[in-house]
Amino acid sequence: MDVRALETLRTVRTQGGVAAAAAVLHLTPSAVSQQLAALSREAGVPLTERVGRGLRLTAAGDALADAAVDVAVAVERARASLAAFTGAAEGTVRVSAFQSGARLLLPPLLTRVRALGGVRVECSDEDVAQDAFPALTDRVDVVVAHRPDGGAEWAGDGSRLRVVPLLREPLDVAVPREHPLAGRDRVRAGDLVGEEWIAVREGFPVATVLAAVAAGSGAAPRIAHRINDFSIAEAMVAAGHGISxxxxxxxxGHPGVRLLPLAGVRAGRRVEALLRPDTAERLVVRRVLDELVAVAAEVTGASA
Amino acid sequence: MDVRALETLRTVRTQGGVAAAAAVLHLTPSAVSQQLAALSREAGVPLTERVGRGLRLTAAGDALADAAVDVAVAVERARASLAAFTGAAEGTVRVSAFQSGARLLLPPLLTRVRALGGVRVECSDEDVAQDAFPALTDRVDVVVAHRPDGGAEWAGDGSRLRVVPLLREPLDVAVPREHPLAGRDRVRAGDLVGEEWIAVREGFPVATVLAAVAAGSGAAPRIAHRINDFSIAEAMVAAGHGISxxxxxxxxGHPGVRLLPLAGVRAGRRVEALLRPDTAERLVVRRVLDELVAVAAEVTGASA
DNA sequence: CCGACGATGTAGCGTCGCTGCATGGACGTC
DNA sequence: GACGTCCATGCAGCGACGCTACATCGTCGG
Structure with missing residues (x-):
């Protein structure tokens, strides 16, 4: 019962295939397949089954993968217990965030972490579809993700994934300063009928919120453009190509844009940090995560 | 961070040395030493330190060994989660017991287990000093041990050792049937002044109880013989060579001996099953342990 | 129907951990 | 105080295990 093979099994589950898991683990698909075969032989029952040209875990494999999480956590706790003696809560932590979250949180995080000393943070921006966020935790230690306000929990929340809330951010209606509504201090969904929208791509977190706003106005929203990057969207709004x-x-930040709070509709998104349970046990990771939480509190406190 | 090395570290702690651990793990001392060296190198701090010609764990080593227990438990849970699918709560379980406990519990345990099917129980009798019982759990899955009634807990109880109470057995005074006290239905400590005792060897569980009885009588007990085997002691009592x-x-069981309950002194021993926390997770072991508990209840219920 | 992708076997190789033996230090004994 | 014994540790040699590379088979899209 090799822990490396158990780790591999978990990765195959989260990544959804041998090839993807191999890429994450820096192995060849053959090695991954052999590990699964060995594990299955030891278990006495098949852990995976072919489905199409891919595969998925059997019930037994799923149960074992769940148990493997606890194994990984225990091993990481062991490492942490040693780190308490060496005094070394040092090392490098990989942090990723979606575009706007990265812009908001990563710079102050880096300045705070620099004061810690010995802790190196490697950042990356990862903008992926809603349901792809959890899988990122295999390549990155801390994943800053977002989801619509009343939306579904993350897949496998609880035992498979640790979720740390960072902040709740309201979504406002952005209009150009020459817009008739620009003088209002807040707008209702009904005020927005007939507007052209600049939305995000389908499947991305904010998309469902726009649908909720549209439902409040009674008409289907006219979506003119799909732009994932908010700063681009903002520039387009300023230029009068739609509202967002x-x-x-x-x-x-843009001088040509006014942000109007929405009344009557609860529009917002939750920004959360996603970690694998075993990664969450690492002392360095905990330190960085604490700083990230502090940064989030700072940012919301100053602006709210 | 190899789990085999962690297992080795635990064994070195419980067995108190490299050589003893190597014997238990079926390895050469050299292999054990190399594993410790590798672990220590990876940890960055020494995990062991020489003391005399042996060694002991450092504080860091002790902490890591504690964490290693949780790792082993998690791994064993993973195995158990698989066993739930194969339906195989089968295998062999090694059970040891001290002399009198073995005679009382093992025969009925074996008959009950035979009815289970697929479970093989290997018995052995292990009569060791009080503080040597926990270390037996490295060689044997279930260790039936005993300790004086109000005596100290087992070393490392809680996280390092799982203790399952089986029964409490009163200790009676055994006298030959021709003895002046033989007619009494109970005796007090004061009645026993001046008697010659047949005791157990120093360091064995019942020894401290005799000291307690002696303290009640006010005089130091005159110990004529030290016999660990109760059936031998019983025969000696019957032949008039002392009381016990x-x-x-x-x-x-012996026709020439009368057992007299002790009044005024709480004399008894507790019989308990000792298991390593990881072993306790194995499904086969749990089944056998359940039967053992049932046997103990049966035995006391019939006799009390 | 063909091309591409994904998973799985097989040969070959490197590496890691074990055994066997030799060394050095500590305790008990004569 | 010297010797023998026991224990832990270092080093050479060997075996085994797991990886890469390559080939094969099945499945899905064009």
């Missing part, structure tokens, strides 16, 4: 939903703390 | 303290359920 922009997160309050992130947007609002 | 015998466990009620175990002793009393």
């Amino acid at each position: 939903l922009l997160p309050r703390f992130t947007g609002g | 303290l015998l466990p009620r359920f175990t002793g009393g």
Whole structure:
């Protein structure tokens, strides 16, 4: 019962295939397949089954993968217990964030972490579809993700994934300053009928919020453009090519744009840190995560 | 961070040395030493330190060994989660017991287990000093041990050792049937002044109880013989070579001996099953342990 | 129907951990 | 105080295990 093979099994589950898991683990697909075969032989029952040209875990494999999480956590706790003696809560932590979250949180995080000393943070921006966020935790230690306010929990929340809330960010309606509504201090969904929208790509977190706003106005929204990058969307709004939903703390930098709070509709997104349970046990990771939480509190406190 | 090396570290702690650990793990001392060296190198701090010609764990090593227990438990849970699918709560379980406990519990345990099917129980009798019982759990899955009634807990109880109470057995005073006290239905400590005792060897569980009885009588007990085997002691009592303290359920088979309950002194021993926390997770072991608990209840219920 | 992708076997190789033996230090004994 | 014994540790040699590279088979899209 090799822990490396158990780790591999978990990765195959989260990545959804041998090839993807191999890429994450820096192995060849053959090695991954052999590990699964060995594990299955030892278990006495098949852990995976072919489905199409891919594969998925059997019930037994799923149960074992769940148990493998606890094994990984225990091993990481062991490492942490040693780190308490060497005094070394040092090392490098990989942090990723979606575009606007990265812009908001990563710079202050880096300055705070620099004061810690010995802790190196490697950042990357990862903008992926809603349901692809959890899988990122295999390549990155801390994943800053977002989801619509009342939306579904993350897949496998609880035992498979640790979720740390960072902040709740309201989504405001961004209009050009020459827009008739620009003088209002807040707008209702009904005020927005007939507007052209600049939305995000289908499957991305903010998309469902726009649908909710549209439902409040009674008409289907006319989506003219799909832009994932908020700063681009903001520039397009300023140029009068449509209106958009922009997160309050992130947007609002552009002088030609006014952000109007939405009344009557609860529009917002939750920004959370996603970690694998075993990664969450690492002392360095905990330190960085604490700083990230502090940064989030700072950012919301100053702006709200 | 190899789990085999962690297992080795635990064994070195419980067995108190490299050589003893190597014997238990079926390895050469050299291999054990190399594993410790590798682990220590990876940890960055020494995990062991020489003391005399042996060694002991450092504080860091002790902490890591504690964490290693959780790792082993998690791994064993993973195995158990698989066993739930193969339906195989089968295999062999090694059970050891001290002399009198073995005589009382093992025969009925074996008959009950035979009915289970697929479970093989290997018995052995292990009579060791009080503080040597926990270390037996490295060689044997279930260790039936005993300790004086109000005595100290087992070393490392809690996280390092799982303790399952089986029964409490009163210790009676065994006298030959021609003895002046033989007619009494119970005796007090004061009645026993001046008697010659047949005791157990120093360091064995019942020894401290005799000291307690002696303290009640006010005089130091005159110990004529030291016999660990109760059936031998019983025969010696019958032949008039002294009196003894015998466990009620175990002793009393000899026609020439009368067992007299002790009044005023709480004399007894606790019989308990000792398991390593990881072993306790194995499904086969749990099944056998359940049967053992049932046997203990049966035995005391019939005799009390 | 063909091309591409994904998973799985097989040969070959490197590496890691074990055994066997030799060394050095500590305790008990004569 | 010297010797023998026991224990832990270092080093050479060997075996085994797991990886890469390559080939094969099945499946899905064009």
